[in-house]
Amino acid sequence: MKDLFSEQSELYQQARPTYPQALVNCLIQQLNGLECAWDCGAGSGQLTRLIAPYFQTVIATDLSQNQLDQAPALPNVQYLQQAAEQTSFADQSFDLITVAQAIHWFDFEKFYAEVKRTLKADGIFAVIGYGLLELDDQDLNERVGCLYFETLNGFWDAERRYIDEQYQTIPFPFEEIAMPQFQIELGWTGLQLWDYLNTWSAVKHYQDQLHVSPLASLQDILQIKQTIGVSFPILLRVGRLSHLK
Template sequence: MKDNFSTQAADYAIYRPTYPQELYDYLFSLVKGKSAAWDCATGNGQVARILAQEFENVYATDISEKQLGQALKLPNITYQVESSDQTQVPDQSFDLITVAQAIHWFNFDAFYSEVKRTLKPDGILAVIGYGLMFIDKKVDKSVHKLYQDILGKYWDTERRYIEENYKTIPFPFEEITAPHFQIKTSWTFNQLIGYLNTWSALQHYKKANERNPLEYMFTELKEAWGNDAVKDVHFPILLRIGK
């Protein structure tokens, strides 16, 4: 699994969007037991902290120690530096396994083998993610210019799974058809810039060119944003659920 986010771990914790409560409520409704959950590739623990409100114990793993350093510490969350395909837990440990905005980086076969080993017989696997946000026509046009024209060749090949809405990832489970959810939030212009700086492709560009590509796009993005103090932002949620 690639670690594309340790460098910008602090910004990731601040600027990345959070999933709506309706999504969590739906997942909780599918789970029969709530003794233990595993949040794989937990990052800064965004999902783990919500799981901790419902489950007796949450096991949260990530390969990035810097990301885990940004996570909220709670008494019923165990954070561990571990890969997605090797956890130090017994068989049939978890009622729910979540992986949010990360499965596209995984070795699918190895991860799914670990899921099948550690998931209880009636447990649930939830693969969650989100696509490119929508704000308004002018801002979207500028963001797409950055995304495609400037950063196109700097995206890892795995990014295509997000562009394909996770529909093309292998999924060897009995699938549950899930409703559609959206992340809905409001941003200032500075929050937009902060979020764009968390993109892995932008970090690849900076490393290759020793320049931040937002230097070229800042004025255009600012003009597209206009005089609004805040704008509504929507992210389509990607969701595959299996048992």
């Protein structure tokens, strides 16, 4: 698994969107038990904090200790620096395993072996993410699209394609559960959008290689924008161990 976000862990925690409560409610309704959950690739806890109220114990792991250090301290949550593909957990430990906006960085085969080993027989596995944002300001939306598809073309890691493909092309060797569609809907200031764009891994790669910000042309307009309607499509694959019928 790659660690692309340790250096910007504080910005990531502040600027990345959170997930809708309706999504969490829908996942919880699928469960038979609420003892223990594992939030893998938890980063700074965007999803961890949302599922924590429902479980006796939540274990949140990430490759980046810097990211975990930004996560909220919660009484029933334990944060551990561990790779997704090799964990210290006992067999059949978890009622729910989640991975949010991270699975595209994992070694699928090794991670899925851990999921199958540590998920309870009647447990649920959920892959969650979000795609390219859309803005209600048409001009700004076109500018961000140009940034994403043109300016940053060649600077995205290859794994990013799984998000562009809505997580529909990842291997998913589980018995899939049909789920509703969800969206993240927010009202952001221009500065909040600026901070979010600065968390993109391709922006960092561009700056590291060319020593100039790919966001320079957006800086002036974002400094004066008050409220921008922002929506992200939620990517979601949910399943059970395939031996259950």
